Amino acid sequence: MKFIDKIKEKLSGLVEALSRYPLTVAFLMAAVVINAMAIQQEVDYTRYLLTFLMGAFLGITLQGAWERFYDRTSVRIVAMALCLTLTLGYFLIVRQYTSISMEIGIRSSVAIFAVFIAFTWIPVIKSEIRYNQSFMATFKALFNALLFSGVLFIGITLIITAIDLLLFDVSDKAYLHSLNCVGMLFFPIYFLSLIPIYPGLSNKNRPPEKVVNDREKLVRSCQCPKFLEVLVSYIVIPLLAAYTIILIIYIVGNITGDFWSDNRLESMLVSFAIVVIFIYILASSLENKVAEWFLKIFPKVLVPIVLFQIVASVLQIQEVGLTHGRYYAILFGIFAAVSGLWMSFMPARNNGVIAALLIGFSLFSIMPPVDAFTISRGNQVNRLTNTLVENKMLENEQVNPNGSVSEEDKKIISDAVDYLAMMAYTKEISYLGENFDVYEDFYSTFGFYRYEDNQYRQNSIYLSLNQQSPIDISGYETFMVLNYYQKKEKWDPLIGNFESGGKTYRLSREKTAEQGGALVLVDETGQELMRIDMKAVFDHFTTSLSGNYQTSKDSMNADEASFTIENDQAAISLIATSLAIEKTEAGTINNGDFYVLITIK
Structure with a gap:
């Protein structure tokens, strides 16, 4: 019943x-x-x-x-x-x-x-x-x-x-x-x-x-269920305390160094503030020593941490400009700091003010002209325009391509255009035009390829062959396809066998101690005719051998996509159909698909 x-x-x-x-x-x-x-x-x-x-x-x-x-x-x-x-x-x-x-x-x-x-x-x-x-x-x-x-x-x-x-x-x-x-x-x-x-x-x-x-x-x-009280008081709060100690140790240890430029820490600090405020409101309904300890201490810890986060976010604006994401990070930091001060000195029963503040800050962030999007759009447009003017690339509302600008300015232009394109703002910029396409028109407009940074803020390169680009095969007699994936656990070493002049030849890939491996061409007796270091192939598509990778190019022609090597016995041309050269903290990872053209001399 x-x-x-x-x-x-x-x-x-x-x-x-x-x-x-x-x-x-x-x-x-x-x-x-x-x-x-x-x-x-x-x-x-x-x-x-x-x-x-x-x-x-x-x-x-x-x-x-x-x-x-x-x-x-x-x-x-x-x-x-x-x-x-x-x-x-x-x-x-x-x-x-x-x-x-x-x-x-x-x-x-x-x-x-x-x-x-x-x-x-x-x-x-x-x-x-x-x-x-x-x-x-x-x-x-x-x-x-x-x-x-x-x-x-x-x-x-x-x-x-x-x-x-x-x-x-x-x-x-x-x-x-x-x-x-x-x-x-x-x-x-x-x-x-x-x-x-x-x-x-x-x-x-x-x-x-x-x-x-x-x-x-x-x-x-x-009423708070017993299960939730135990979860918050004896699991979540202790874990949050340990996490807070780690954050404090990192901030103190890097206060004059990486803290001010570590973008990953920004999201961690914002997440920390969200969790602290959320748990504070839940813990306000609990009656135990752990909850009381949390309500007394954590608001006072929250304030200096979010103040550091605000300062770090403001400093990073000087490097990458203001985006709506950073606007919200700073605005939430201000909200968290004000809320932390309120929670530090006012009784928990008055935490309805936190909700009122959150509503106010949220509405503030979407109300022109002080909203996140109006301000970030103006900042990025000004950043782009000023950089173009300083490099004499903008005259009479026309952009003059210039591939010789500094790497720093290339990155500023690339980042600004990427953001404006992502937010669909480029059509509002007169000198770019309504039909500007960041993938198709970037190189022809600015004279260099755009940057794409990964999560470690190290330059990576992603290239692809324009399928409409003709490939000159004169002088070659054999065509093969190579799929090269550096981190693949298992791969078939044989790429293919072919005949030339009545003899049989074999092209295979070989793992080596050096990064990248090698392609090896041998004749029917097993004699090696040519060896291609794959690291050298991928390095060919960088601006230097030091690892400053060239900007992504989304549509290469066949000449740009080609890497050719020859000796007295053979000539091989590798034409990249797609490339991904990714830099991470663990090292560089090279992956790519190639057309292989071979001739035996």
Whole structure:
């Protein structure tokens, strides 16, 4: 009976969520339909999907505001009308774009995030319920909804697979459709069914027994489960303490060196700040010595660490310019520092201010003209323009190619153009033109090839042969294909046998002690006619033998892609169809595919 009662309670919660958030449910159903159309037709409906998601989040937030501060049905209707108006306004903004760019996607994501934080904060403004309790209830609801949705999707997937294997063929899109229904409809509705009704003026119009039941549900929702208390207090906090000690040791040991230029550390420090603030809010609901110790010490540790991160990020702007990513890193650092100061001196029960700050900073970052994208775009355009002017490459709104500029300026130009192209800003730059393509037009525009840095900030090169480029085969009599992968565990040493002048010859690859291995050409008696050091082949495509790799070129002609070697007995030309020369901390890795042309003298 208890199981049946539990099922009834869950079903009643789902029904109540439908009536409590009718506009949100309507938006979610519309999102499911439009997503199903996108899956079935393979058409991009992202702008509509984002619009419906925005409307859904606005719906739950405005419903929470009505429950907290109002009791009249007419005000609820006004709130719904406001939700529809704001959603329509958002749609009118995004519909003017032919496609959803990275900028629009990030702006929308930040806006939805801010609305969601408001959803957790507004119901407890000036309430007897503290923000950390609302946060706990929301966190538990998210966790439970994810768990149930995950189990449901796995079950549906197994059923579809069984039907496909045992009964009849099922389209592969069935899995995406089921994920769409579970993730876009069941998950959010089940999540909303677990959100309690907080004390507010709307309770005046509810039956007394319903208010009592809601109060009981609120108490249960805000309580921290024993499992979570143990996890946070005795596993997460000790691990975070150890991680903090490592960070402090590194910062102190490198305060005059690598700390200020290590880009990897920036993301680690931002992640550290996010985790500390997140655990602080959760720990505010706990009552044990470990949680008390964490609440007293960690906010004070957080402030100097994020201040160091802010300074390091600002200094790195001088090297690579300001991007929206670094803007957010700096802005979040400021938010974390202010929050850390607040947490250090104010009681934990006042941590609703953290939510208000987060909403404010989020909205600040997407509101022109101080938003992340307006500022980063202006910075990168100015950086590019100034560098071109300094090198006399920009005159009368025309770019004059110049391959002799310094490596430093080449990198500045490459980085700026790469960023502007990634963000779809190049069409707004008059001297590049609306049709500028970073892959096709970079070399012809600037006179050199663009840089592509890997995660270790060391130059790598990626080249490919223009398939339309003619290959001169005069003077050669044999054609082969070579696939060379340096780190491949097993490879067939034989590339191929061929005949010339009535004799048989063999071309094979050989692993050597030197980096790169070798190609070996022998005759039918086993006499070696030619040996090609593959490291020399790959070095041919660099600007120097010291390892300063040439910029990537996405479309080489046959002459640029060729490496030729000959002696008194044979001539071999290797024409690279694709190359990847990657530098990592562990060393250089050379991979490539080649056409091989051979002649025997």
